[in-house]
Amino acid sequence: MIEELPITSWTGPFDEGVRQRAVTALESGAVLFFPQLPFQVRDEEREFLDTRVSDGRAKNISLDPSTGRLQATALTGEKAQRLAAMIERFGAGAAGLISALLPYRNIERARTSYRPVQVKGRSYSKISDDRLLHVDAFPTRPMHGRRILRFFANVAPPGSPDAGLRRWQVGEPFEDFAGKFLPRVSPHMPGKSWLLGKLGVTRGTRSLYDELMLSLHDAAKLDEDFQKTSPQEAVSFPPGSCWMVFTDQVLHAALGGEFALEQTFHLDIDQMAEPARAPLKVLERLSGRELV
């Protein structure tokens, strides 16, 4: 479930054995863990390791790398610019690492986020509670089978509660999970996806794949028995480490921690070394129908 890569460089070059191990583990549904790869917060950036940089409304501060627009921060002016620069440095570093470590020639860098608020003790509706095991699927962002790859860094400062650990649970393999839930999730409503697209609720129209992934996401979170009894493992990521995972494939729950950075990437499945491992292909195999 966890593949540890003791690399210390963000830029490589990495030898072929390391690159091969990385892509095989990642596509098989492991979490790639980099225990010796700290993201360096500079001295003058330490002031941003403070929950008050958040505007208190959204879970995360986000940066759109294509426009440089920063959202959900309480900071303004020069401070907001310096925070954006820190988040951008992380996002660019993650993109550089991925291009040196993984064989994907065409990978899209999506949003970068900064998560300064403690996970534990926040209150949510069940569907938006990421402390429950789930695979990522987003109501407003249809993927049409494209992959969601996420790269994280724990930047909690010394003296943080619980030693600054970011605590996750990681669940059973995607195919086991999907096999269990597919017969139970509600069937696609014809016309609904088209309507949501037309109304501008979704960016483009949801495919059957997107509807199914959303249903799986919700069904898993709402099933208390599954949350308690399905096979799962506790993992903790210490300050100064990074990790990367296909979050549309790997069941995960974030139970605790504060001060993490995250970069999302989107990937066409034809870029994968083994496209048959993509959730789209697994769901098409299990359901016996085309989903995009």
Ligand SMILES: [Fe+2]
């Ligand atoms: Fe998630």
